[in-house]
Amino acid sequence: RQGSLHPTAAHHDRLHNGLFIDSFDEESCHSRYQSAMYRGNPGRRPSAYLISKLRRHEALQRRCGPGTAAYSNALEQLKSGKRNASPECAYIVSISYSxxxxxxxxxxxxxxxAVLTHRVLLVDPSNEMDDLFCEPFPDTTWLLPRGFPMTNYTSFGVDTAESYGNMVRNKVIGSSGVAADASTARLPAFAYVHLHNDATVEDNYFFCDDDQRLLRRIQWLAMRTDSYIVPGLFLVQAFQDELDLMFPERDAVFHHIGRYLFHPNNHVWGLVTRYYDAYLAAAQQRVGIQVRVFGVQPNSPELLEQITSCTQKQKLLPEVLATGAPTTSPASRARSKAVLVTSLKSWYYEKLKSMYWEHAAVTGEAVSVHQPSHEEYQRSGAxxxxxxxxxxxxxxxxxxxxxxxxxxxxxxxAQGLGGVRPWVLYKSTNSSVVPDPPCGWDVSMEPCFHKPPSYDCRLKQWAADISKDVPYIQHCDDLSWGLKLV
Ligand code: GDP
Known part of the structure; x- marks a missing residue:
């Protein structure tokens, strides 16, 4: 495969500096050990402590996961609705939606x-989550098996009586706002953690230490969030020492977790590698441009101009000569860039491609523009x-x-897996005006937490600006009220 791979492929570390282990069957998941050959950026080095935590967590998933006696016992406990004061294993189900x-x-x-609280992670297989990834943990499954007793868990929402927030509000259990109930007798076997964007103040007590002390004693949790809540976990005092040891570089949390967990299955890996080898491998540099189009947004000439002005001002892509201008000597043809456009629409790609076909680049570089698909509309679950x-x-x-x-x-x-700080196209308040500057280099590659808690657990009041108190948490460039790790 030499020649079609990235120039640094020879130096790849197939185990990503110890993030992965060697014991998986290679045939069942080609991407796990091949991905390093395709990555220009080898990425950050995970800490030895993170690696040891991952190995211990893998053992937990194996010991308590589906198919084990511990799992059957835990299911029985859940069905009975009674709390086991010292359960062998505890679980968190991640609900898959959006x-x-x-x-x-x-x-x-x-x-x-799950790692911080010694819980087994089980991923709800809805919306094809069971047909996209390889198993991340050896000799077990991370998919929630059929027959989960809370049959309607995928439709849980802000009003669900078993939600932690509602149980607190209805004084079924204690919490930060109410004096925590020292007796654990009243704690249920199951709680639903609602962290969707309509989460209430009580739902967000999840990010408070007192509440984590209660949640720790509940064997089964199911969590619904459409956001990256990790910056919120950094606000829980009880987690801070562990997080510091696991992630001495706080801007690389998703980078490590993402690379550890999400390996395309063989079908998707075929889509990735065939496309990469055919259209991107030969270029000296690859530039990714993500153009997210929401709903029925019309094609926007302003956004197109913003993309060209951002990429040219920041020297990510060359400027072009006017039609008819004398072109540079063929020697510069040796330099090439491949542009990967991803979008639900093909218009931006068509325009960029035409621009670099109809006009020569001032640098003489060959610029090829590619877009794998244009699905037109979001069809999650298909x-x-x-x-x-x-x-x-x-x-x-x-x-x-x-x-x-x-x-x-x-x-x-994409930015987290790649280990790349993106250039973010600024949103204009007036869609007919191209923002100036058109883009900025993001403060970190971490995802933005779109709906951070607005309650200060320690002071028990509405929070002031958390980004002012915590040096490694800042507001997001792309969403002023969002928070991200830097
Ligand atoms: P977000 O809504 O931008 O935060 O991203 P999500 O991935 O959560 O949801 C958008 C969904 O729309 C994707 O998961 C895809 O199903 C679809 N989608 C959006 N942009 C693209 C794109 O560039 N390519 C493809 N193939 N699908 C896209």
Missing amino acids: GLGNRILAAASAFLY RSHEHKAWAEIYLLSLTDVLVTTGMSTFGYV
Whole structure:
């Protein structure tokens, strides 16, 4: 395969500096050990402590996961509704809904919470989550098996009586706001953690230490979030020492978790590698441009201009000569750039491609422009649509430079997996005006937590600006009230 792979492929570390282990069957998941050959950016080095935590967590998943006696016992406990005071194993189910980027960030968040609280992570297989990835943990499954007793868990919402927030509000259990009930007799076997964007103040007590002390004693949790809640976990005092040891570089949390957990299955890996080898491998540099189009947004000449002005001002792509201007000597043809556009629409790609065909680049570089698909509308849950979405997120993550439209979990996953700080296209308040500057280099590659808690657990009052108190948490460039790790 030499020649079609990235120039640094010879130096690849197939185990990503110890993030993965060697014991998986290679045939069942080609991407796990091949991905390093396709990555120009080898990425950050995980800490020895993170690696040891992952190995211990893998053992937990194996010991307590589906098919074990511990799992059967825990299911019986859940069916009985009675709390076991000292259960052998505890669980968190990550509910899978919304777009693929959201689902990946939700599962990553639930995983980090699972590691911090010694829970087994089980991923709800809805919306094709069982047909996109390889198993991340050896000799067990991370997929929630059929027959889960809470049969309607996928439809849980803000009003669900078993939600932690509602149980607190209805004084079924104690919490930060109410004096915590020292007696554990009243604690249920199951709680639903509602962290969707309509979460209430009580739901957000999840991010408070007192509440974590209660939640720790509940054997089964099911979590619904469409966001990357990890910056919120950094606000829980009880988790801070562990997080510091696991992630001495706080801007690389999703980078490590994402690379550890999300390996395209063989079908999706075929989509990724065939496309990469055919259209991107030969270029000297790959530039990814993610153009997220929501709903029926019309094609926007202003956004197109913003993309060209951002990429040219920042020297990510060359400027072009006027039609008829004398072109540079053929010697410069040796330099080439491949542009990967991902979008639901093909218009932006068509325009960029035409521009670099009809006009010569001032540098003489050959610029090729490619777009794998244009699905027109979001169709979450449709199999081939999901496969393409995952393949395109992954392809974006293999580019050397990334430009994103911001506020998109699709782009966040790509930048984190790639280990790339993206250039974010600023949103204009007036869609007929191109913002100036058109884009900025993001403060970190971490995803933005779109709906952080607004309650200060320690002071028991509405929070002031958390970003002012915590040096490694800042507001997001693409969403002023969002928070991200830097
Ligand atoms: P977000 O809504 O931008 O935060 O990203 P999500 O991934 O959560 O949801 C958007 C969904 O729309 C994706 O998962 C895809 O199903 C679809 N989608 C959006 N943009 C693209 C794209 O560029 N390519 C493909 N194939 N699908 C896309």
